[in-house]
Amino acid sequence: MAGSKKSDRRGTHRRDLLRTGGVAALAGAAITTTPAAAAPASPDVYLRLGVRPFINTTATLTINGGSRTLPEVVAAIEQASQFHVNLDELMEKASARVAELLGVEWALVTSGAAAALSHATAACIAGADPEKMQQLPNLRGLKNQVIMPRESRDVYDHATRGLGVEIIEVNSAAELESAIGPHTAMIQILGVHFGSARFGLREVAPIAKKAGVPILVDAAADYLIVPNPYIALGADLVAYSGGKILRGPQTAGLLVGRKDLVRAAWANSAPHHAFGRPMKVSKEEIVGMVVAVETWVQKRDIKAEYREWESWYAHISEAITKVPGVKAEVRGPQRGGPFPTLLVSWDQSLVGLTAGDVGRQLLEGEPRIMSHASGEGNSFLIRPAALRPDDYKAVATRLADVFRRAPKGLKKHSPAAPSADIAGRWDVTVQYESGSAAHQLFIMTKGNSVQGTHLGWALQGDLTGSVDADKVSLLSVLPFGPQRLSYSFTGKVAGDTMSGEVRMGEYGRASWTAKRHVTG
Numbered sequence: 001m002a003g004s005k006k007s008d009r010r011g012t013h014r015r016d017l018l019r020t021g022g023v024a025a026l027a028g029a030a031i032t033t034t035p036a037a038a039a040p041a042s043p044d045v046y047l048r049l050g051v052r053p054f055i056n057t058t059a060t061l062t063i064n065g066g067s068r069t070l071p072e073v074v075a076a077i078e079q080a081s082q083f084h085v086n087l088d089e090l091m092e093k094a095s096a097r098v099a100e101l102l103g104v105e106w107a108l109v110t111s112g113a114a115a116a117l118s119h120a121t122a123a124c125i126a127g128a129d130p131e132k133m134q135q136l137p138n139l140r141g142l143k144n145q146v147i148m149p150r151e152s153r154d155v156y157d158h159a160t161r162g163l164g165v166e167i168i169e170v171n172s173a174a175e176l177e178s179a180i181g182p183h184t185a186m187i188q189i190l191g192v193h194f195g196s197a198r199f200g201l202r203e204v205a206p207i208a209k210k211a212g213v214p215i216l217v218d219a220a221a222d223y224l225i226v227p228n229p230y231i232a233l234g235a236d237l238v239a240y241s242g243g244k245i246l247r248g249p250q251t252a253g254l255l256v257g258r259k260d261l262v263r264a265a266w267a268n269s270a271p272h273h274a275f276g277r278p279m280k281v282s283k284e285e286i287v288g289m290v291v292a293v294e295t296w297v298q299k300r301d302i303k304a305e306y307r308e309w310e311s312w313y314a315h316i317s318e319a320i321t322k323v324p325g326v327k328a329e330v331r332g333p334q335r336g337g338p339f340p341t342l343l344v345s346w347d348q349s350l351v352g353l354t355a356g357d358v359g360r361q362l363l364e365g366e367p368r369i370m371s372h373a374s375g376e377g378n379s380f381l382i383r384p385a386a387l388r389p390d391d392y393k394a395v396a397t398r399l400a401d402v403f404r405r406a407p408k409g410l411k412k413h414s415p416a417a418p419s420a421d422i423a424g425r426w427d428v429t430v431q432y433e434s435g436s437a438a439h440q441l442f443i444m445t446k447g448n449s450v451q452g453t454h455l456g457w458a459l460q461g462d463l464t465g466s467v468d469a470d471k472v473s474l475l476s477v478l479p480f481g482p483q484r485l486s487y488s489f490t491g492k493v494a495g496d497t498m499s500g501e502v503r504m505g506e507y508g509r510a511s512w513t514a515k516r517h518v519t520g
Contacts, residue, residue, distance in 0.1 A: 195335025205234025248292030
């Protein structure tokens with residue numbers, strides 16, 4: 001049994017949730033499904049679109065497809081798709097079943113963990129009051145602040161900020177006590193069951209409880225534990241991803257905790273006409289999540305999965321460490337990744353590759369492998385949760401081959417003298433796929449090196465880079481709360497003009513043109 005050792009909570013009778021002609025709407029009745037006979041795996045659905053699938057060593061990252069959906073979940077989704085039910089009725093029974101399995105007051109299936117954060121925020125602001133719900137995200141007359149410990153902030157804050165709330169950062173008990181007031185809707189904290197926090201739930205909960213302010217924990221990457229450790233410490237609501245370690249529907253999530261707030265979150269979400277209407281969760285996803293939770297609690301053994309993954313690591317380690325200079329080290333679960341990982345590293349004087357070189361070769365070869373290998377360093381992590389049972393063998397073979405064929409030592413490039421001095425102020429136009437923006441670069445040079453400041457449309461950050469003859473390479477990071485917007489400018493300089501391409505990470509690419517600023 002995953003997460004904890006406890007008695008079977010299935011009850012006396014097991015019944016199919018879905019039957020021909022209707023729904024066996026019994027809270028506490030397990031959904032029984034029989035996975036279809038396994039057909040030979042075929043990537044044709046992707047290949048006919050011109051997309052090459054890959055072996056995924058990055059675990060459950062959404063950009064790389066998340067985890068592998070359990071066969072029991074796939075069968076339940078297919079079965080659910082054949083019938084029609086009322087979503088309020090279905091969610092009522094599904095919520096009761098999941099709550100029973102997890103030992104919590106109530107539960108809600110959502111369209112991912114981010115949606116769970118949004119619905120929870122709406123619930124803490126508007127409750128289940130239809131007038132207040134219709135007013136969102138206009139917060140006039142409503143509570144409009146969410147408090148977060150500074151170390152809990154991350155890029156997923158957008159799911160909370162979308163309601164229009166102001167985020168108040170705190171870093172101590174005194175700051176939290178001072179920040180709580182009549183405008184406080186809730187306190188949001190990042191789950192740290194597999195890590196640590198200097199100022200986390202243990203410190204926050206007594207203060208929040210005294211003030212009557214609900215606490216939401218973002219535990220998207222965690223696995224489910226019974227009894228829930230966050231609720232035990234004083235959290236009111238906890239959000240989980242369904243498409244990560246749980247291996248439920250990739251686009252589903254869970255919100256669990258205080259019954260009144262979880263039910264209010266459902267009222268604020270689709271199919272009801274409120275702020276959460278765009279975040280639709282389907283009947284198939286609801287049923288799929290119930291089956292994923294049942295399978296997790298009743299069948300899966302996470303410690304046994306750890307042992308299996310570590311046996312894969314042993315095979316990979318044995319293969320790659322035969323190459324002189326290559327090392328491999330198993331590391332334990334940590335915050336954001338509740339599973340063991342394998343750190344692969346190498347001596348670049350013996351293996352003349354950067355991590356970026358390794359990543360490109362793995363992705364361009366056959367079989368194609370997606371990895372965390374990137375940048376100029378000499379190490380990367382392998383994460384196991386999305387690997388199919390025999391994928392580790394191909395990873396070991398490909399990686400050993402990449403290292404074995406590597407040149408001895410990195411070739412150092414000696415840049416040519418700059419063809420022009422680019423020091424000074426430059427007025428930049430960034431042309432996006434849709435729209436454009438005026439930026440400014442303030443550049444100082446020393447030989448081939450560049451330092452300075454990048455002023456974006458609204459943000460400002462440090463700039464570094466280099467000039468090699470007429471080739472310019474500039475990198476900046478513009479901070480926005482916990483988010484760091486990366487701009488990588490490459491191009492050429494010609495007199496008082498520079499132009500080229502800018503890469504913006506997950507936000508794609510754009511073109512840029514810069515002209516030297518003329519005073520007066």
